[in-house]
Amino acid sequence: MADLKNMIIASMPHGKDVLQEIDDKRKSGTNYELEIGKIEATVGKYHKKSLSLVVNKIIDHGTLARTIRLTPKEGILPIFEAGQYLNLFTEIEGVRTSRPYSISSSPLQRGYYEITIARTKTGFVSDFLIDDVKVGDEFSANGPAGAFHFNPIFHSKKSVMIAGGSGITPFMSMCREIFDNRLDREVHLIYGCRNSDSVLFKEELESLAKEYDNFTFSLVLSEPEAGYKGKTGFIDEECIKSLVKDIKESTFYICGPQIMNDFVVNALLNLDVRKAMIRREMFGSRQDIQNEPGWPTDLSGKESFTITIDGKKKIQGLSGESLLTSLERAGVRMNVCCRSGECSLCRIQLTEGKVFLAKGMLLRYADERFGYIHSCKAYPITDVSINL
Ligand SMILES: Cc1cc2nc3c(=O)[nH]c(=O)nc-3n(C[C@H](O)[C@H](O)[C@H](O)COP(=O)(O)OP(=O)(O)OC[C@H]3O[C@@H](n4cnc5c(N)ncnc54)[C@H](O)[C@@H]3O)c2cc1C
């Protein structure tokens, strides 16, 4: 076994150097293999595989959104980077599922996490969290996870944050950290909402803008009420040009629904912003997947197909619902996290049939070669067979 392991390491780029280093460490008394248990225990303490959380406080933002404060049932909460998310598991109508929510509270606050949930049109989990959850309820979660955060080595000190709707949440965490800690960064937050009623954290953002010279807040409403005097329309090239002075020197962070995200990225590319200066977080796949480019024109999203699992169990799934959703509906417990194609945890093998792969699925080369796909981004467009 050890020989096989060494052969595999040796065949990798710089593998021989790695083997030499392991050998040297062994001889000089630092045998990392003996440390593995200790390392795992330390990592496990700060990055638990699963968190048990209790609802400690609820702050309603009208009827359209609510902030839920979560404290640990026991022990401490893992630290996180402003911008990361928590994947919250729920049990609704007998279905165990989960949804990722960006942490909106500051990472300086170590006693709790806050998540802010906005109501969506056909909300399954969001409606439940807004209408049914009460103080004292318990949840399990994984995370904090995600790579949508400030990187002092690669990112400019000038940050332009562009939020759409509930996409404001990771920016609240970032702004709270930056201004509570008096960090040396220039922030311009451009927040696109439908109308004044759907703006979250307005008072806090306006008050930060009054207090700090290094913070600019621009609200852009796409369907403003009569008499509204602020900026209106979409966050397009013209809008960005008119608001941002140092386009070329800024790092752009975009967060919101996929359609808004793609629209803003295109606008930035048309303004010659380099791709490396654009960081994005998408709040999941679009609900109307049948309108995504490349979707088979003869399917409406409502067709039912048979999904055969591990050659035995058969379930039904709709073309317009991800395989992950169909599996969860059928009672299969999936260990997932991002639900947006990035973390790989929902990987399954497609052995027969065809699926539509939604935008944003990050597949490894080996996965592609051996037929692995991410079930959160795969939609059945024929009967399919899969291995879990
Ligand atoms: C990284 C990340 C961070 C996010 N952060 C936030 C945030 O801070 N705030 C926020 O508001 N949102 C956030 N989101 C979006 C959030 O995860 C949810 O997608 C959003 O709350 C909508 O969830 P929903 O279940 O209400 O609607 P959907 O996810 O659209 O779910 C509706 C779908 O549920 C399925 N469904 C319906 N009924 C059933 C059933 N009986 N059984 C099983 N499935 C069913 C159907 O497929 C239906 O299309 C984030 C997303 C990502 C990826």
Ligand code: FES
């Ligand atoms: S849950 Fe992360 S890739 Fe599907």
